[in-house]
């Protein structure tokens with residue numbers, strides 16, 4: 508089924524659900540109007556990218572009139588294997604609440620809807636034309652326990668919006684790792700060392716890749732994945748995330 512027909516089918520289904528049971532906004536639980544799909548207009552509006560100035564390299568919030576072509580105070584010294592980070596918003600307020608919701612089993616549609624908003628923001632502001640979209644791989648064990656991978660759902664939303672293929676078998680997570688949050692920067696790098704491996708080099712060689720994640724804090728995970736992709740011959744990697752966190 509093409510995207511167009513899939514979208515139409517989803518709208519009919521949504522309209523049908525309105526008749527059977529009132530449809531609720533997946534973010535705030537308010538009743539949806541007949542012309543609202545998955546998100547109410549108020550939530551959709553509040554998830555538009557903030558106008559605050561951001562670092563053009565790591566997308567952290569910066570002061571006004573700063574030249575960030577070579578990075579900001581936070582990222583200047585970091586060596587990134589990806590070219591830049593593009594985020595939809597900052598990890599705060601209602602947007603943070605919505606991102607926390609997508610981690611739950613019922614959060615799949617919300618993840619995909621937010622992914623579509625990220626894709627629209629990306630195509631409206633970036634000239635980068637990816638050959639395909641992929642996401643940070645999770646270990647098969649974690650996926651089995653959680654039942655779904657929210658990052659994959661976000662990436663699918665981005666891919667739908669950009670009309671580019673989503674490929675999830677580019678890399679494998681070859682071993683289970685501890686949660687990155689709570690670790691020091693050096694521990695974070697150590698934790699992820701040799702955690703990812705290319706599943707197929709021929710899929711990666713010479714390709715421009717858009718790597719999707721939910722939240723970027725220090726960027727260690729995205730950087731490790733980008734490193735493996737570039738070592739396997741990727742031409743360029745750009746990172747797209749729903750939210751840039753305030754932490755480092």
Ligand SMILES: [Zn+2]
Nearest residue numbers: 532535547550
């Ligand atoms: Zn809402």
Ligand SMILES: [Zn+2]
Nearest residue numbers: 562565579582
């Ligand atoms: Zn920066």
